[in-house]
Structures are given as structure tokens and as C-alpha cells.
Amino acid sequence: MLRARSDHRRRRRPRRPRRTFGLLCALLTAAALTSGAAQAAPGVPRAAPLLDPRDPDGAWAGYSVEGTGSPRSLPAGGVAGMDVxxxxxxxDWAKAWADGARFAYVKATEGTGFRNSSFAQQYAGSHQVGMIRGAYHFALPDRSSGAEQANFFVDNGGGWSRDGRTLPGxxxxxYNPYGEACYGLDPVAMSRWIADFSNTYHARTxxxxxxxxxxxxxNRCTGANPDxxxxxxxxxxxxxxxxxQLPAGWGFHTIWxxxxxxxxxxxxxxxxxxxxxxxxFIS
Known part of the structure; x- marks a missing residue:
């Protein structure tokens, strides 16, 4: 959602600019940017802050950050994972572990009528060999509401628990594999659908x-919504x-x-x- 910028008002140029005036402007600008960055999407509850990519002990240590000019490539310390x-x-989870995987995402559901028939073996098997695992839902925004699909997901394996072994859903x-790329929704409607799913999942888990x-x-289907x-x-x-390039709004990523x-x-x-x-990250 686009936010209106504050109006720029004319002011007299002082005859003798002072260094304190420049410092004050810099402080005000930084405060405004911090305030804007803290705003969440309308109707979306505020979450605990994500780990700061500038924190040397944070979960994004070792990766370049947007705007640095450094290439974004696989770092030496990254944790290998998989999705199925x-x-x-x-x-064969024992082999996947031996080949280096330490986390896995497993498809649980699609829309409100499809369940992965291999989910039990995949979800439990990854856990049994010691992996951190989580579930994912394939969205079909043209079939039902975000809330309905989030509830279906949670009810069929997509929950989250603070057990130190579970990724958030x-x-x-x-892109729609069954039809029009954006599921027939304009960017505003698509953004609302995603927010509906996200809010419902947050309320449940x-x-x-x-x-x-x-x-x-x-960028095409949400209108580059940064919220x-x-x-x-x-x-x-x-x-x-x-x-x-990352999708609009994100300055760093969690999984690639x-x-x-x-x-x-x-x-x-x-x-x-x-x-x-x-x-x-999972705690």
C-alpha cells in the first residue's frame, strides 16, 4: 500500500548555515526513516522484530545486505536444507542427513481440499533423523479466502510449536499453475488475501x-507491496x-x-x- 509522503514546505535559507542545523536535519531524517520502517501493514498485528541483518550475531551474519554492492551468493557458513x-x-531421510541437510520444509496442503499423501512420512521422518522441519501451504487465492486456507493448513499439519525443532509455517x-498468473486478483485484492492468511495463521499459532x-x-501481483x-x-x-534483486519491501532474506x-x-x-x-530463528 502506497503511503503519502509528507508535504515539503518552503523555508528561508539562512544567510549563514550552521553545522548544528545540518546535524538536526540528519537526526530528524533518521527518526522519520525509523518511524516509517516500524509501520506494519494495516490490520496486521505487529510481530517481535526480526533479527537485524546488521547484527554480527544475528541470523543473517555473513550475507551481503541490499545496497552494499556486494554479490549475494551462498556463504561458507550457511545451513543446507531442502523442501519436498x-x-x-x-x-530417504538418513541419506539426506548424510548429504548435509539440516532443515526441511514439507508441503502439507493446497487450497482447502488437497493434502499431501506423503506428509506423515516426510514430516516425521525428517524429525526422526534430527532435522529442524516445518510445513508449507500452496496458496490458491482464487478458490477461497486467506483465512479459510490458513485454517485448513493449521488443521492439517501446518501448525507451529515452541519446541526448538519446528520452523514456522x-x-x-x-505463479498460478492452473490459470492466470495472479489468480485473477488485482494487487490490492492479492495483498489483502495474503494479509488475511498471515493474520489468521498468527492468531492460530x-x-x-x-x-x-x-x-x-x-512485484507483479502485489503491486510491489512493502508491508x-x-x-x-x-x-x-x-x-x-x-x-x-529481492521482492519489494524486503532488505534481506531468511531462506534461499x-x-x-x-x-x-x-x-x-x-x-x-x-x-x-x-x-x-525458530525459538
Whole structure:
């Protein structure tokens, strides 16, 4: 949602500019930027602040931050993970662990009528070998409301618990595989649908969902809406050696799906930090 900028008013130029005036302007500008960044989407409850990417002990340590000019690529300390759906069937989790995966996202639901028939084996199996795991929901915004789909997701494996082993549920929202790219919704309606899902999931679990998306789809179908970044961690999908531009609103990401082929079944993911920082993120 676009926010109106404050009006600029003319003021006299002092004959002798003082250094204190420049310092005051800088302080006021910084305060305004801080205030604007703290605003959440209308109707979206405020979450606890996400870990600061500038914090050397935060979950994004070791990654370049938007605007630094540094390439965004896989860091040496990133935690490898994977995501699977019914397409992978029963997964050999012991082998996935041996191949380096330490976390996994498992598809649970789609819309309000589809459940992954392999969910039990995949979700329980990843947990049994020691992985941190979570569930994701594939959104179909043209079929039912965000609230209905969030409730269906939570009721069918998509919940979250503060057990130190569970990732917050994820909303997979991307190009429509069954029809029009943006599901027939304009950017305002799409943003409201996502907020409806996010708010409902938060009300049911106490956590806001991670949002999985691509930069192209998000900017096209939400109108580059920046209001979700304060609450919803970003799981960005981009296949290639570098992360590239992030969806509008996010200055950093939490998980990067960088390929759909590799040593692990399903999507190849990396968490933006080390294992200790991943545990901080899920707590």
C-alpha cells in the first residue's frame, strides 16, 4: 500500500548555515526513516522484530545486505536444507542427513481440499533423523479466502510449536499453475488475501508465516507491496549462483531456494546464517 509522503514546505535559507542545523536535519531524517520502517501493514498485528541483518550475531551474519554492492551468493557458513512435496514420495531421510541437510520444509496442503499423501512420512521422518522441519501451504487465492486456507493448513499439519525443532509455517505464493498468473486478483485484492492468511495463521499459532515467492511474481501481483517485510520472513526462490534483486519491501532474506536439482531430494535451500542462528530463528 502506497503511503503519502509528507508535504515539503518552503523555508528561508539562512544567510549563514550552521553545522548544528545540518546535524538536526540528519537526526530528524533518521527518526522519520525509523518511524516509517516500524509501520506494519494495516490490520496486521505487529510481530517481535526480526533479527537485524546488521547484527554480527544475528541470523543473517555473513550475507551481503541490499545496497552494499556486494554479490549475494551462498556463504561458507550457511545451513543446507531442502523442501519436498508429494512428488518426492517417501524420502530417504538418513541419506539426506548424510548429504548435509539440516532443515526441511514439507508441503502439507493446497487450497482447502488437497493434502499431501506423503506428509506423515516426510514430516516425521525428517524429525526422526534430527532435522529442524516445518510445513508449507500452496496458496490458491482464487478458490477461497486467506483465512479459510490458513485454517485448513493449521488443521492439517501446518501448525507451529515452541519446541526448538519446528520452523514456522510457510505460505507458498507464486505463479498460478492452473490459470492466470495472479489468480485473477488485482494487487490490492492479492495483498489483502495474503494479509488475511498471515493474520489468521498468527492468531492460530502465535507466529507469522514465512512467505515463499519469487521477485517477479511478487512485484507483479502485489503491486510491489512493502508491508509484509516487518512481520513475514522471506523465503526467496531464485535458481542461479547469486540471489539477485529481492521482492519489494524486503532488505534481506531468511531462506534461499537456489536450485531444484542437487544432492538432496526436492528444492535445494540454504538458511541465511549458521546452525546456532537457525535455532534462534525458530525459538
Amino acid at each position: 512435496s508429494g512428488h518426492q514420495g517417501d524420502v 510457510a505460505l507458498d505464493i507464486e 502465535g507466529r507469522f508465516p514465512v512467505i515463499y515467492t519469487t521477485t517477479n511474481w511478487w 509484509f517485510a516487518p512481520n513475514n520472513p522471506l523465503w526467496i526462490a531464485r535458481y542461479g549462483p547469486q540471489l539477485g 531456494q537456489h536450485s531444484d536439482r542437487g544432492p538432496l531430494p526436492g528444492g535445494q535451500d540454504v538458511f541465511n546464517g549458521d546452525l546456532q542462528q537457525l535455532r534462534r
